[in-house]
Amino acid sequence: MQTNFTSAQLADPHMAASEKILRSCVHCGFCTATCPTYLLLGDELDSPRGRIYLIKDMLEGGKPATAEVVKHIDRCLSCLSCMTTCPSGVHYMHLVDHARAHIEQTYKRDATDRLLRALLAHILPYRNRFRLALGAALFAKPFRPLLAHLPRVGKRLAAMVALAPPRSPAVTAEPAPLTRADRRRVAILEGCAQPVLQPAINAAARRLLARADIEVVRVAEEGCCGALVHHMGREAQALEFARRNIDAWITAIDQQGIEAIIITASGCGTTVKDYGFMLRDDPLYAEKARRVSALTCDITEFLDRLDLPAVSTAPKRAVAYHSACSMQHGQQIRDEPKRLLRNAGFTVRDVPEGHICCGSAGVYNILQPEIAGRLRDRKVGNIERLRPDIIATGNIGCITQIGGGTAIPVVHTVELLDWAHGGPMPPALERAPGLNSRVVQFPLA
């Protein structure tokens, strides 16, 4: 596509990078067809091609973002379905990240919007604050209908509260890993929200790795990957998180010899794998960031490369595998999780319209509850048509989002794998009515 940037504008490396992306877009419109918001709204402005055009115009003109532009960019889920579809290799993610940062710098949101966003940005990425807030949300749950009636933010606050799990998960004690010099070592991102919401996921991952004789090193200083704030356009905060994590991991790499940084939430995975790009212009961090990104992998990518012991008793369970957007589009991981589940004896079914987002998308379901709700219903409808016993996915956001719309238990892929390989039954299955009674207990591996 033709572009109109001045050479002065292109001197800014951010601008130059975006110009390159815009140049590669041929405006063929293929991406519109797989964009969840276009599917629902039927308006090109709410499609990738439309957004790309809005961004192009905004950046070329050097204009501050307008309310109209912000509306359509805000509606973008960052699901990156458009990137999978695009034959021209347009890097929409980097373009929209740039746009979001530009919006954050040039656009003044109304007071309630600002408040909500600040709240999210100051609570979610911090494990302890989030834990506290969750307590408050549980407390607020009975007041949801009331909240929904508050002007402007009401619906969104209600959405936030709705997402809180019905009971606050217990903080499980972790077995201290044994340390042996010749063992393979990895780190697992603890991050922010997930360990609070579902500590069972990383615990399952650890048990799986332990069975393969791989040690999980605790990297105390790490924290939120920055994805949440990054998607809100808070670039500085995101980069700060990234640098902190990089420092922590580089130390672990250099001193403890970890071979991989394993991520169990694909939302985080997409971002950590992008650290290299995010910090490409930071002379102090560019190289380190690149190293970290290169070692980062999803837990299923990692497990797929291992020789997991065979499963002796096959769990006769039909699993609908929901591929998180950040998994299939953000990281282009498609077959590994399904292969692992099949090898562990599950019957895996592909969800029709599987390329469409469930509406979770980080904090999207809080900021855009209406679209998110419609997408969730569409997703649940597609999944329920398969009549699965269990829904598996690799991202905490999807688990909460889909779980809120169906009675079928939703679990993380590694929880199922761990169960099949001798671990405990995933908590969500134990809670599921009717399912636990039919459950065959696996022999301990």
Added chain:
Amino acid sequence: MSSIAFPTPDPAILARRDDIIAGLAALLPPECLVTSEDERRAFETDALTAYRRLPLAVALPRNTAEVAAVMAFCHREGVKIVPRGAGTSLAGGAIPQEDAVVIGVSKLNRILSVDYANRTARVEAGVTNLSISDAVMPDGFFYAPDPSSQLACTIAGNIGMNSGGAHCLKYGVTINNILGVKMVLIDGTVVDIGGQALDPAGLDLLGLIVGSEGQLGIVTEATVRLLRLAEGARPVLFGFDSSEAAGECVAAIIGAGIVPVAMEFMDKPAIEICEAFAKAGYPLDVEAMLIVEVEGSEEEMEAQLARICEIARRYGVKVVKESRSATETALIWKGRKSAFGATGRVADYICMDGTVPTSQLPYVLKRTGEIVASYGLRVANVFHAGDGNMHPLILYNVNDPAEQAKAEAAGNDILRLCVDAGGCLTGEHGVGIEKRDLMRHQFSEVDLTQQMRVRAVFDGRWLLNPAKVFPLDGRIAA
């Protein structure tokens, strides 16, 4: 960039913009009306992005009644209308004008009913081409015309352009697969033309409407034919040492009485571009490649392939590679269908669409290469060879006005060449603005006048998509 002219916007309309928008706002809810400059900008072009015009407003009605209301209003007010589907036209068919309201049918995106016993489906015009096949595929049916853009383009746009695709060699183009439409005429009257029956009740109005590039009315619904999927289908790649040999092979296959389902051509530059994107296993050490698809049972495919291979050998085929699995088949077609988009990774391009008699393919291919080279540019060829429908992609840098001018000049030379070789300017993309000024190379003044007289029956005031198809001078009034 501006070698193709647009009519000067009507200042009276521009001056009344606020009133016009107020009038539209009374007919449509806010989420169906785009008026801010930022937002209108996103509609200023289609897939011919070198040309852009900011529309007066964009209406995105949700049903036929809303389309009719908007059209009646525009007609009353003398406001021009540009119909828009998905905006994937390569000919600039959906590019707006400053004094025109774009009416987009993207919100009309439901499949209304599927009738397998009669092998038809009723759809709203804004459904995408592929979504019809997706909906009926589990039951073993498909909608045959398959433009490479089928993922995104709408039935409305397909009807506008009478679009074709790789598999049209056997199954025909849009007109051969549409049985009826609901259309809103310029004054807001809604007419139903055709239906599920296989022939027209009177004059073949459908034959006029399909391919009329949004100049006769706005289509809001269509009845399409569904076909039963063959038992199996298998694409085979044939690599040749020269484009000419591949072109001759195509003519020979058709001449031998074999009509495969699809017969697609790619030259070396195109193969490289598509292979890099799709990793479909295209041979990289050949000058040209044909993708020939056969279908039927296993034995039938074998038998047909044997005949085709036999002919290909006579033309010195170097590589023969059959698809071995459904995944491979999907990749082979993904590569082909992404060809234009994937070319975007390498350079900007304009895509020609002339058709020539198949016997002329080798000659026209050779001349095309020479023409483009004479302008100092490069070309990639990827096209529907079985029906002689060529798509030379002229590669250039759109940010360089001199190159843009050269690319357009080369394109025009190629299209004239196609006409002179016994073919036509456009086989499936339509005239739009792109080939509008070349129309006199193919048609006499009398031919064009007769077309315009028919056009005037539907839209005597030239309100519907008026910048397209017919040269701007010499237009006739009602």
Added chain:
Amino acid sequence: MTIVPTKEAEAAEAVRAAQSSRRTLSIEGGGTRLAFGRPIQTDDTLSSKGLSGITRYEPAELVFSAWAGTPVAEIEAALDEKGQMLPFEPMDHRTIYGGSGAPTIGGIAATGASGPRRIQAGAARDLLLGVRFVNGRGEIVKSGGRVMKNVTGLDLVKVNCGAHGTLGFMTEVTFKVLPKPERTLTLILEDLDDERAVQAMSAALGSPFSVSAAAHLPADVGGARARTALRLEHFAESITYRARELAKVLSAFGRAREIEDDESRALWRAIRDVDALAQPKDDMLWRVSVPPTQAPALLARLRQAGLSFRALLDWGGGLIWIACTENAAASTVVREALGGDGHATLMRASDALRASLDVFQPQDAALMKLTAGIKASFDPDGILNPGRMYAGL
């Protein structure tokens, strides 16, 4: 007076002369289809007979062009020599109209005559790639061309196809052709009623075996027992396989009998030309198009209305030929029996009846307005076959 131009320019000259002197023209080819449409009285006749001969035939490109007055027989012979055919299997109207003239290719284009293979290979209009014609102003206009894919400009080809010469005097036509099938085989099911027959045809047409024609001859129409015929045409290797598979698809409808090659061709020729309903000559003949599955209900409605008739179903049920004793009331009965999505053409009746009844299905006002406008855009003074399709047009 009958004008027989031997050059296109002469034809144009003749029309110009007619226009300036306001003389109306009937357009005639072989004269085998003159009873098709409303009877018309004109000052003169313009015949295409003098414009005869194949102008170009490129077997390797699957196209030929011919002057409009070229006898179909001549074209079929030329195609035959190269193993090719007119894919849409045009009907020979002499069977129902009688007459001894030679049908012309222009007549086929003008009437849009399409036979049984229409369901698979397309109608005449789908295969007509290009036309040259003289409009009512005496101008020579061309549209389309000789390539299969062509979307350049407004398509005037299809609207002329089936316009019965009301828009222009066609001088040259270009058709796409196809290779003749190596082998043809027809499966015949017996004793099915209309309902079951249409179901069987739907099942066959919804199968992956490329059924190229599907017709139903009820009991006492061309034979004592009802016959439902399904045709396969393909490479020799394929036919045996497909016949076997198709028989499986149809097993619920009974055991299918097979006929092949000449016998099969003769059957389809008879169906194409509606042999079974051709006699008696003074029977009124209707041609009805409906969505196939609505055919049985339509026939039932006719019976309920007390109409005594014989019918033949082609196009899987989508095309119904109906013969009954001539009477004006039948028109109401037939047209009222149509569902919302069908239309009926009065194919054969006395001149008096065809003059007083709607021969072509009446259309709603908006469509009639378009039709009248289109007619005027080609023929502003209404001199070409005036009234042939609609009174006053």
